[in-house]
Amino acid sequence: MYETLITTGAAPSLKTLAEQFSITPTQARRALQRLHKAHALVLKTGGDEILMAHPLSAKPTDYRVTIDDVTLYANCAWDSLGIPAMLNCDARIEARHPLGGDAMRYRIADGELENDGRYFVHFAHPFRQWYDDIVDT
Amino acid sequence: MLFRSESEIDKWRRRVGRNRGAVLSLSQVWALAERWYHDRISPDYRGKSAAEAQSTFRALGLTGEFWLAPPA
Numbered sequence: 001m002y003e004t005l006i007t008t009g010a011a012p013s014l015k016t017l018a019e020q021f022s023i024t025p026t027q028a029r030r031a032l033q034r035l036h037k038a039h040a041l042v043l044k045t046g047g048d049e050i051l052m053a054h055p056l057s058a059k060p061t062d063y064r065v066t067i068d069d070v071t072l073y074a075n076c077a078w079d080s081l082g083i084p085a086m087l088n089c090d091a092r093i094e095a096r097h098p099l100g101g102d103a104m105r106y107r108i109a110d111g112e113l114e115n116d117g118r119y120f121v122h123f124a125h126p127f128r129q130w131y132d133d134i135v136d137t
Numbered sequence: 138m139l140f141r142s143e144s145e146i147d148k149w150r151r152r153v154g155r156n157r158g159a160v161l162s163l164s165q166v167w168a169l170a171e172r173w174y175h176d177r178i179s180p181d182y183r184g185k186s187a188a189e190a191q192s193t194f195r196a197l198g199l200t201g202e203f204w205l206a207p208p209a
Contacts, residue, residue: 076138086178106163119162120140124138126158126202126203
């Protein structure tokens, strides 16, 4: 699943996962639901569509991460840095400002954060509540 | 969410009716991301326990009630 998300920016479908692991779609759905319960990924409420596999988002968000010529989306500011941390690579990141909508840019190069000092991240919920509503977190 | 200043955070909070949470510099968040996600796609990755998460926070100086693990 991560391999598909990382290389294409899109989550694999249930059918693709079933074929890849030579299992039935029902077995694939159950496996995804187990991973969802274990907080390893986030499924759409009441469905089997993958929304998030942290730090990646399967849907476009306000946090766009470019690695070479591939565009990925992160779930939040933290996850935008989580992608290059996970892949141990350079990345260019463009976030949309929550108030004005203008672009805020920063990058990771050789393991270092560039354009630092100007930006702050607000964590809305304390750690003990993060998994109460992971999408809002 | 990402902002350019703490005053922007307060403005946004008033607009959307949010309480103040925790505010970290982007460099602090990079340090957190490195520790949190570096092994995420390792075949040996088995998730983080609440205790492991809290230990990661503590190593970065993130202490206090906001960063406490949920009760077991």
